[in-house]
Amino acid sequence: MAKEPENKNYKVIAENRRARFDYFIENDLECGIMLTGSEVKSLRTGQTNIAESYASIEQGELWLINSYIGALNNAGVFGHDERRKRKLLVSRKELARLWQATGREGMTLVPLVMYFNHRGLVKVKIGVAKGKKVADKRETSAKRDWNRQKQRLLKQG
Numbered sequence: 001m002a003k004e005p006e007n008k009n010y011k012v013i014a015e016n017r018r019a020r021f022d023y024f025i026e027n028d029l030e031c032g033i034m035l036t037g038s039e040v041k042s043l044r045t046g047q048t049n050i051a052e053s054y055a056s057i058e059q060g061e062l063w064l065i066n067s068y069i070g071a072l073n074n075a076g077v078f079g080h081d082e083r084r085k086r087k088l089l090v091s092r093k094e095l096a097r098l099w100q101a102t103g104r105e106g107m108t109l110v111p112l113v114m115y116f117n118h119r120g121l122v123k124v125k126i127g128v129a130k131g132k133k134v135a136d137k138r139e140t141s142a143k144r145d146w147n148r149q150k151q152r153l154l155k156q157g
Contacts, residue, residue, distance in 0.1 A: 007118045014048045014114045021140060023110055023129035029098070032089035033064060033114075033124050038072045038080050043122060045070075048114065055088060055109035055126050057099050062088040064111060064124060088124060101128045 019025070035043070042048070047070030056063050064086045071079050090098070101107050112125045132140070 009116055009118050009120045012113060012115045013043050013046065013122070014050045016050050016053075016110065016112055018051055019110045019112050019127060019129065021132075021137060023108070023127070023131055024136075025110075025112070025127040025129050026101070026107075028112060028125050028127045029090065029094060030123050030125050031062065031094075033122055034087040034089065035069075035122060036080050039069050040122065042070050042072050042080075043114075043116075045072075050111045050114055050124075053111055055111060057095065057102065057109075060095070062090055062095060062098065062109075062126075064088050067111065067114075088126070098126075098128065106130050 049068040050064075053067035054065055056065055066083055067086060068082055069080070071082055098109060102109060108129055108131070110127045110129045112127045114122065114124050117123045
């Protein structure tokens with residue numbers, strides 16, 4: 001059986017590693033994002049950060065707020081604002097589901113990963129999340145340490 005060729009266009013641009021530590025992720029959703037040309041070029045060079053950003057539903061639209069996409073040096077007057085609100089593209093049905101999820105107490109929309117998909121388009125994976133308490137974070141940390149120790153023991157023995 002022939003091996004399937006690897007997808008050369010798929011590339012992770014930015015990942016929010018703290019999200020899984022700080023939140024319980026109930027489910028996630030892939031959505032598109034509206035960008036300008038200089039923003040896409042900047043993403044290709046890897047000048048981005050989504051660790052401090054969040055998604056919000058405002059006036060019937062989904063927005064990515066406080067995400068950082070660095071300015072391009074040679075963009076000139078066609079450059080972009082680094083921390084502007086960026087519109088996320090989802091269907092009405094998905095938007096309604098997200099609206100209901102955030103209506104519940106303590107739920108928020110957190111970007112998990114930004115990437116180029118197999119067609120070369122920029123996508124953002126949004127997670128519907130609930131904040132963890134300090135004890136939950138300790139439990140997550142202890143579980144991760146135990147799994148790491150268990151792997152070491154299996155490797156040695």
